[in-house]
Amino acid sequence: MTARAEATRERLLKAAKQLVMSKGFAGMSIDDVLRATDLTKGAFFHHFKSKADLADQLMRWYAENDMKMFRTLLAEAEAAHDDPLDQLLKFLTDFEAYLCDPEHPPRGCMYALYTYEDDHFENAVKDFVAETLRTWTAMYIRKFQEVIDRHPPARHVSAKQLAEMFVAVIEGGLILERAHKNPGMAARQSEQFRSYLELLFPSAPRERAA
Amino acid sequence: MTARAEATRERLLKAAKQLVMSKGFAGMSIDDVLRATDLTKGAFFHHFKSKADLADQLMRWYAENDMKMFRTLLAEAEAAHDDPLDQLLKFLTDFEAYLCDPEHPPRGCMYALYTYEDDHFENAVKDFVAETLRTWTAMYIRKFQEVIDRHPPARHVSAKQLAEMFVAVIEGGLILERAHKNPGMAARQSEQFRSYLELLFPSAPRERAA
DNA sequence: CTCTCCATACAGACTGGTCTGTATATACTT
């Protein structure tokens, strides 16, 4: 694949992402994507062998970018602090900043979207979404476990519960954000979640207050 | 509208609800609904003047049933306890039971679904969804305010924040539930939220422990 | 009580248009 072809593929994927986020996958037609990119059927079917294939590739592409971003945020947080709780709280605040950044306006989560259109996707795609969410969650579980090991929680709680709650809170926040056309609601949910963590782990070091 | 006609209308709405929940609105065709109900175009267009009209009526019908359920749960909780926190906790546990009830299998929330298909709906419908969510949230805000007034929270928090967090947690839980095909994840989120509440309001009466 | 008449409720063929996907031609690159 030449550089030009790769660029075309990206253009198609980017446009598809935007459209999917606002109309859903079934609601988006291939022609919509072509209109948005000023390309034609030939280009599309050269890169994707069907609309279902687009669904698949789009999700993989999205997940890859998404995951990269999260890993970066986490790595930065780990570099900045020693204590896992400090790391986590920095990660959360950085993530909140990202959520509020007007640079990234297609607010919403494509996993959630695919999940709500279920029947239209092949099992491979659905499994991939589930798998990705699992990986995502696992990342948080590891970190929460470190926190729990270091700081006795004020109330019995498992790393898995906390990890899942964080994912849920963000997904839910994004829905509220969309429904109310009120950017920032997802970030507020993350804040609220931090509040919960601070109650759970009162013995944490004060370094992060600085 | 005769009783028979009303029954037909309900049949159409029920089938549409099921289908929408599994394929999304754009992904569902009118013919899908007709196949599911063994009715015909004539019947459909007698009751709905267009597919958009179905979207509208379906949402209103759904919201009505939904709201009725929540109001009932809340009323029961208020009848069972004097303390607002006890009422709230009972409401949450009852709601968790409902979420786990295999009788109600179309897991998911239609507000979330509509939200993620945005562009396909008229403003009237979108506004209605936002309005309904607002009403829903307002119900919780009132109750949380009573709790805060009675029990000093361990950490500053507003009733609105808590209400929105609950809605977010449930919406997010439903997404996880769908993605992982794991019923019960939404209920577990509600549990986790209760855990937060119990940390927030440690001075609560012990009545609820009984 | 019963016959007539009409509104309501539904059936199902049909239309115009949109959708995905294919076939083929053309341009670019090396």
Place this chain on the structure above:
DNA sequence: AAGTATATACAGACCAGTCTGTATGGAGAG
């Protein structure tokens, strides 16, 4: 020249919505 990348034209399925027609139930007249 050869393979890759994109354009264009088109086939055929499907979809929302329309139109004409039919069954049914109830109100009013006799």
